Amino acid sequence: MGKKVTIRDIAKMAGVSVTTVSQVLNGKGKRFSKSTRERIIKLRDQYQYVPDFHARSLIMKENINTIGVLVPNVSEPFFGTFVEGVQQVARQEKLIPLIFSANRDPKLEKQYLEQMVERSIDGLIIASARMTTEMINQALINRDIPYILFDRNYDQEGARVQTDDYHGGQLAAKHLVELGHQRCLYLGVTNITENFKQRLAGFTSVLQAHGRHFDEASDVLRADLSRRGGYQAAQAVVDSGATAVFAANDDMAIGLLRGLRELKIRVPEDISVVGYDDIALDEYVYPQLTTIHQPIFDLGIGATKILLDRIHNQHRDETVEKFPVRLIRRESTGPCHMV
Amino acid sequence: MGKKVTIRDIAKMAGVSVTTVSQVLNGKGKRFSKSTRERIIKLRDQYQYVPDFHARSLIMKENINTIGVLVPNVSEPFFGTFVEGVQQVARQEKLIPLIFSANRDPKLEKQYLEQMVERSIDGLIIASARMTTEMINQALINRDIPYILFDRNYDQEGARVQTDDYHGGQLAAKHLVELGHQRCLYLGVTNITENFKQRLAGFTSVLQAHGRHFDEASDVLRADLSRRGGYQAAQAVVDSGATAVFAANDDMAIGLLRGLRELKIRVPEDISVVGYDDIALDEYVYPQLTTIHQPIFDLGIGATKILLDRIHNQHRDETVEKFPVRLIRRESTGPCHMV
Numbered sequence: 001m002g003k004k005v006t007i008r009d010i011a012k013m014a015g016v017s018v019t020t021v022s023q024v025l026n027g028k029g030k031r032f033s034k035s036t037r038e039r040i041i042k043l044r045d046q047y048q049y050v051p052d053f054h055a056r057s058l059i060m061k062e063n064i065n066t067i068g069v070l071v072p073n074v075s076e077p078f079f080g081t082f083v084e085g086v087q088q089v090a091r092q093e094k095l096i097p098l099i100f101s102a103n104r105d106p107k108l109e110k111q112y113l114e115q116m117v118e119r120s121i122d123g124l125i126i127a128s129a130r131m132t133t134e135m136i137n138q139a140l141i142n143r144d145i146p147y148i149l150f151d152r153n154y155d156q157e158g159a160r161v162q163t164d165d166y167h168g169g170q171l172a173a174k175h176l177v178e179l180g181h182q183r184c185l186y187l188g189v190t191n192i193t194e195n196f197k198q199r200l201a202g203f204t205s206v207l208q209a210h211g212r213h214f215d216e217a218s219d220v221l222r223a224d225l226s227r228r229g230g231y232q233a234a235q236a237v238v239d240s241g242a243t244a245v246f247a248a249n250d251d252m253a254i255g256l257l258r259g260l261r262e263l264k265i266r267v268p269e270d271i272s273v274v275g276y277d278d279i280a281l282d283e284y285v286y287p288q289l290t291t292i293h294q295p296i297f298d299l300g301i302g303a304t305k306i307l308l309d310r311i312h313n314q315h316r317d318e319t320v321e322k323f324p325v326r327l328i329r330r331e332s333t334g335p336c337h338m339v
Numbered sequence: 340m341g342k343k344v345t346i347r348d349i350a351k352m353a354g355v356s357v358t359t360v361s362q363v364l365n366g367k368g369k370r371f372s373k374s375t376r377e378r379i380i381k382l383r384d385q386y387q388y389v390p391d392f393h394a395r396s397l398i399m400k401e402n403i404n405t406i407g408v409l410v411p412n413v414s415e416p417f418f419g420t421f422v423e424g425v426q427q428v429a430r431q432e433k434l435i436p437l438i439f440s441a442n443r444d445p446k447l448e449k450q451y452l453e454q455m456v457e458r459s460i461d462g463l464i465i466a467s468a469r470m471t472t473e474m475i476n477q478a479l480i481n482r483d484i485p486y487i488l489f490d491r492n493y494d495q496e497g498a499r500v501q502t503d504d505y506h507g508g509q510l511a512a513k514h515l516v517e518l519g520h521q522r523c524l525y526l527g528v529t530n531i532t533e534n535f536k537q538r539l540a541g542f543t544s545v546l547q548a549h550g551r552h553f554d555e556a557s558d559v560l561r562a563d564l565s566r567r568g569g570y571q572a573a574q575a576v577v578d579s580g581a582t583a584v585f586a587a588n589d590d591m592a593i594g595l596l597r598g599l600r601e602l603k604i605r606v607p608e609d610i611s612v613v614g615y616d617d618i619a620l621d622e623y624v625y626p627q628l629t630t631i632h633q634p635i636f637d638l639g640i641g642a643t644k645i646l647l648d649r650i651h652n653q654h655r656d657e658t659v660e661k662f663p664v665r666l667i668r669r670e671s672t673g674p675c676h677m678v
Contacts, residue, residue, distance in 0.1 A: 050457060080415075083440070099439075
């Protein structure tokens with residue numbers, strides 16, 4: 001466990017300045033003599049010197065690209081897949097992604113953002129439903145750090161990647177209408193954010209255009225945005241008398257499938273279920289889940305590429321890149337059997 | 340987007356040294372006059388100055404606790420839950436956990452470790468099956484950075500948290516023997532690591548003690564350690580004629596359930612399936628998965644607490660903390676119906 005050798009030690013031993021050592025070791029030492037360069041490299045190897053990140057970042061900050069990725073919960077399949085997309089670009093571009101998972105706690109989100117600012121992060125990907133542009137700018141203390149917003153951001157400024165939640169809601173309703181369902185429920189979240197509002201608005205518009213009765217007071221159930229939340233809502237779904245349910249996301253839908261099974265309700269014979277997201281799990285549950293596909297992995301790739309572009313080119317226009325959604329029909333939806 | 344105010348600017352405006360500003364803003368300025376302290380704090384607020392992490396860490400490194408958490412794949416439920424445990428302690432202890440997901444790529448694992456060293460990380464939690472102590476020490480270049488090993492580490496030195504894989508394998512076999520199964524398979528991984536060897540050894544020992552025929556050549560199938568791997572192994576499982584399968588982990592078991600369902604094999608009537616880990620998903624698949632429970636969340640908490648202790652107290656003894664495993668019986672196992 002040897003004492004850490006510093007750049008100053010190397011410089012002293014080589015009889016040159018700290019700047020010379022820094023430049024040679026960072027491949028920018030062409031203007032120095034061959035013997036100087038060799039002497040420095042030999043000392044580095046001999047003492048197993050590793051440039052200290054902090055020292056180096058003060059000297060040549062532009063060469064280090066570190067991005068912070070703030071997600072609500074990395075153990076949710078949706079965000080796990082998103083982060084995988086970020087990581088794929090990071091590997092190709094020699095980026096270091098630092099992942100922060102703030103558990104949907106706004107205080108913690110702010111605290112983590114501040115931490116990232118302190119660490120001189122080069123850019124940020126922020127997936128937060130609850131932080132407004134104002135809150136973000138406050139946390140960034142008006143530092144000029146490029147960031148990309150992701151998921152649940154509508155009423156905000158700033159560059160972002162987005163899917164069309166309204167259209168997603170429309171696709172779910174259209175599918176259920178075509179299957180002959182008369183009474184459809186929306187299983188939404190207690191703490192509603194803009195993207196969920198959009199899904200509901202699209203869903204409602206199509207149902208009403210086809211003469212279905214649908215109003216928020218009677219046809220929207222609220223639960224926690226989790227498998228457990230969907231599971232716990234099963235009895236209320238059955239009591240409602242609806243023959244079809246559109247869940248706010250796949251996790252809720254998968255929980256609902258479990259709850260309905262325990263109540264001996266058959267899916268899709270008795271009740272059809274549509275989810276949202278198309279997480280990998282959908283093919284492994286029974287019955288396999290019909291859902292609205294969001295290109296989650298591609299969203300991770302897209303967000304990272306836009307961010308990189310902004311870091312390198314100082315773009316400050318407010319790019320909004322839209323990604324398509326589509327219906328994936330599997331086993332959890334079927335024709336309405338009610339007379 | 341104002342220009343960043345530096346500690347030098349503050350010092351200049353206050354007419355004091357950089358060190359004075361640093362010490363006052365870090366709560367160590369008692370030896371300076373009240374008016375000096377107040378002047379500095381007023382300037383900080385006025386210019387919304389945030390101490391730069393790099394500068395600060397050079398000055399007072401001991402106050403910042405950042406830990407790196409290297410996992411194979413954060414989007415696997417097992418590691419997602421582990422990271423949640425780490426984060427719980429981090430929130431309580433004002434730690435910053437930086438999560439690195441290296442996708443089981445040894446080159447990337449080494450590269451990330453080196454990055455963490457460069458970033459003057461205070462401690463590391465390393466979940467890697469493939470890195471030996473030698474490889475880790477090489478990446479850490481013998482720096483005195485405390486680290487904790489997690490998952491798949493047996494033949495290694497170093498502090499770690501661990502569960503008893505051998506006992507886990509025994510519990511699975513005992514359960515299947517009690518249900519009357521004569522021919523049991525182990526669905527293992529292609530790239531076998533020590534923890535999987537231990538599970539298999541425990542499993543084999545109990546089967547043989549009860550007079551069951553079991554040898555590796557005929558009774559161990561190999562597949563990729565993923566839901567997809569388990570899914571693809573379904574036909575081979577059926578062809579083997581076994582009535583029970585012990586899968587290397589829950590992901591594989593869940594994939595196998597899907598594959599068997601598509602082949603019209605009933606679980607547990609035709610084939611019983613036991614998983615390993617007890618991920619949250621097990622209760623949401625159908626049939627619900629019988630498994631060997633590992634306290635994953637607690638392992639995350641335990642690893643972080645041991646690491647913190649080592650960071651603060653410079654402990655260098657090689658603590659090995661063992662966590663218990665147990666059988667969780669659900670719906671995927673039942674009595675053997677073969678005559």
